[in-house]
Amino acid sequence: MLSQQLCKNRKKRSKIKPRKIQPGEEEEEEESSGEKEAAPVTGVGRGNLHEGSTQSPSSLAVQSLRLDGSGAAGKDGVSSPFSSSSWKRVSSSESDYSDTEGGMQSKMRSYQAKVRQGALACFLSTIKSIEKKVLYGYWSAFVSDTPELGSPQSVSLMTLTLKDPSPKTRACALQALSAILEGSKQFLSVAEDTSDHRRAFTPFSVMIASSIRELHRCLLLALVAESSSQTLTQIIKCLANLVSNSPYNRLKLSLLTKVWNQIKPYVRHKDVNVRVSSLTLLGAIVSTHAPLPEVQLLLQQPCSSGLSNSDSATPHLSPPDWWKKAPAGPFLEEASVSSPTGSSEPCWLIRLCISTVVLPKEDSCSGSDAGCAAGSTYMPSPMRLEALQVLAHLAKGYFSVAQVYLMELAEVICKCMGEADPSIQLHGAKLLEELGTGLIQQYKPDSTLAPEQRVPVTLVVLFWTMMLSGPLPRALQNAEHPTLQASACDALSSILPEAFSSLRSDWQILCITVLLGLNDSKNRLVKAAASRALGVYVLFPCLRQDVIFVADTANAILMSLQDKSLNVRAKAAWSLGNLTDTLIVNMETPDPSFQEEFSGLLLLKMLRSAIEASKDKDKVKSNAVRALGNLLHFLQPSHIEKPQFAEIIEESIQALISTVLIEAAMKVRWNACYAMGNVFKNPALPLGTAPWTSQAYHALTSVVTSCKNFKVRIRSATALSIPGKRERYGSVDQYAQIWNALVTALQKSEDTTDFLEFKYCASLRTQICQALVHLLSLASASDLPCIKETLELNGDMVQSYFLQFLKSGAEGDDTGAPHSPQERDQMVRTALEHISSVQALAGDTAKRVIVAFLDNILTVYFDSSGS
Secondary structure (H helix, E strand, C coil): CHHHHHHHHHHHHHHHCCCCCCCCHHHHHHHHHHHHHHCCECCECHHHCCCCCCCCHHHHHHHHHCCCCCCCCCCCCCCCCCCCCCCCCCCCCCCCCCHHHHHHHHHHHHHHHHHHHHHHHHHHHHHHHCCHHHHHHHHHHHCCCCCCCCCHHHCCHHHHHHHCCCHHHHHHHHHHHHHHHCCCHHHHCCCCCCCCCCCCCCCHHHHHHHHHHHHHHHHHHHHHHCCCHHHHHHHHHHHHHHHHHCCHHHCCCCHHHHHHHHHHHHHHCCCHHHHHHHHHHHHHHHHCCCCCHHHHHHHCCEHHHCCCCCCCCCCCCCCCCHHHCCCCCCCHHHHHHHCCCCCCCCEHHHHHHHHHHHCECCCCCCCCCCCCCCCCCECCHHHHHHHHHHHHHHHHHCHHHHHHHHHHHHHHHHHHHCCCCHHHHHHHHHHHHHHHHHHHHHCCCCCCCCHHHCCCHHHHHHHHHHHHCCCHHHHHCCCCCHHHHHHHHHHHCCCCHHHHHHCCHHHHHHHHHHHHHHCCCCCHHHHHHHHHHHHHHCCCCCCCCCHHHHHHHHHHHHHHCCCCCHHHHHHHHHHHHHHHHHHHHHHCCCCCHHHHHCCHHHHHHHHHHHHHHCCCCHHHHHHHHHHHHHHHHHCCHHHHCCHHHHHHHHHHHHHHHHHHHCCCCHHHHHHHHHHHHHHHCCCCCCCCCCCHHHHHHHHHHHHHHHCCCHHHHHHHHHHHCCCCCHHHHCCHHHHHHHHHHHHHHHHCCCCCCCHHHHHHHHHHHHHHHHHHHHHHCCCCHHHHHHHHHHHHHHHHHHHHHHHHHHHHHHHCCCCCCCCCHHHHHHHHHHHHHHHHHCCCCCCCCHHHHHHHHHHHHHHHHHHHHCC
């Protein structure tokens, strides 16, 4: 009561004795005038968004930061700016207060706004410093999952964004919300909203989906209501963060459509920051969970539905046909080969981005056009960079849309890479890489695209001819900008192999020569990119049988494998793995000339380097062991017979064995098991008689029974089923150890505490059953007692899994099955015939037991399948 009386006395004194405005008050007046920007736009007034509320702005800010998201309004607070339009500045002729009292109210509003801004700044610092898993425990306190209908209990960050009179405070609230949304993809991925949930309770997934939907609604409402350019930029950035992290593939349609339609007019806003953030949001839409059917349909909308929308909040729009000023060039005639079908109008977004990058600006840069260089004839640099990034996202996620404009985009790339600005050049090179990658994806053997829907190879050749005759070679040799050089190397590695073989020989030689030269670069970024590109080229069908090129590439890669930089060594090891894959492919060709001409000394050098690399970090090790397996597979009898190879072969196999057994990354162990299987494929190696045989089998059997990762177990079981002759499995004891280990592995095929591994159970059982059947088809008479003993102990379990093995292909529950059902029952029949043909020892009943076991499995299987 005392405080109330003091406030009343202070008001009386202010009426009697007007006070002069102090010098420091000018700043507060400016803050007040800044709040005037928040005047409501037509139909959406901030004053009527929360009718009846009696909360003060400061109490609202405090409540919005409370963890429970609720609380009653303070009884002694000043009148709320949200319950009336009293916060707006009014003329003295309309006011019941004196000028001094109006100034005090203005000052008080300014102070209250600064308190709210300070509180939000503290909150933002807290968000950035706290662990995400802790922060998301309070998600519902900051983000509502129901529409805010005026109840004080529904206070959230969106309350400030929609209703606070100060544009700076609204911007601070949006920054805090953006920080919460940043990196929230894993948390939001649980959202599920694709079907109607009629339950007695609301699942957590539905609650999160509701909050995502509410965020979209509120931010789009704020977008329409906002008139401050700075706050508008924050709204769009916050929307981009939301779009990047939301799981639209698990949500109902229309959310992205609403964002798409509402952001369109803002790409021509008077403020360059708003335009840049609008492009960022469009980039987020086309890159999130791409390709999405909803976005595919949006991209197919004609231009006439694009920028012709009128919006009172964004009056600075160009005529709807502004995009028609598209650049024309000498290569556009060829582009007609892949012109849009079924639509007379081009893709709105691609036209927007192309014109933003290449068209001159329509008027001189305004003061808000930050990044517009003096004397520049183009749009501000940030806008052009963002437009190039959107084009790269489109090429990556929606190549079928981008391919229609392939030659036009080629001209855009040439223009960008020919400019002086390294950033523009860099983004041009990135766009080139994405387009090249998209073309490669179309021609992959597993591509589901119909041949007539692909870009013709002739057009791809024209595209790359344009690149190589343009500024790309200059970018590759631009030593002043190593990042650009590295990006140009990545772009050059994305050339379609079929197109490369059709290029003129001088262009082919240029590509190879430049990459081999850049592999000697002192800059590690460039060296890593060149090493990786060589690893791509060595797989090209037109180059892989060229002994000189393969040898030159091998020497270059081995040199990079000695580099001090881990990134360079990792890329070089990957390329070495690819090069050894090429050696294996060349073995399968009828012409033996490649094997004969390839240098034995270079093979020794490659083996030594791979052994050293297998002791490196995991990033290097995984590909080093892959290369070791391929090299040991490639060795010819003429190599193995030489004394200098004996020691290196032993060291190589020991390196593989130790890598299989060590507790390294699962990718490393998987590759090591794969490499061991490759070793077993070489009939010239003394597998079965060499001292390392038992060690190799022991390593694989320990993995197949005990490794936590089921994909590694599958790969080790595959390796154990590769040897094609009984003698390659070694002694009877060795065979028994492998057989018993596989039966144990079958028994433990569901023993895991990691639910992510359960999806590999069926594949693991299939592979183990295949290995067991393979061993049965090779068994000798002395192996039968061991097999009989196992079947007597675990016959029912083995039989049930064998029946699953035979049926799984027909039922379709096994994604890792390597054979059709017909091939599988043939494998079991072959094993039965082999066991039946074995000359058993006198008095041994093992043969009869095993034959009866296999015969019973086939009988049950054929009876159940109706065959």
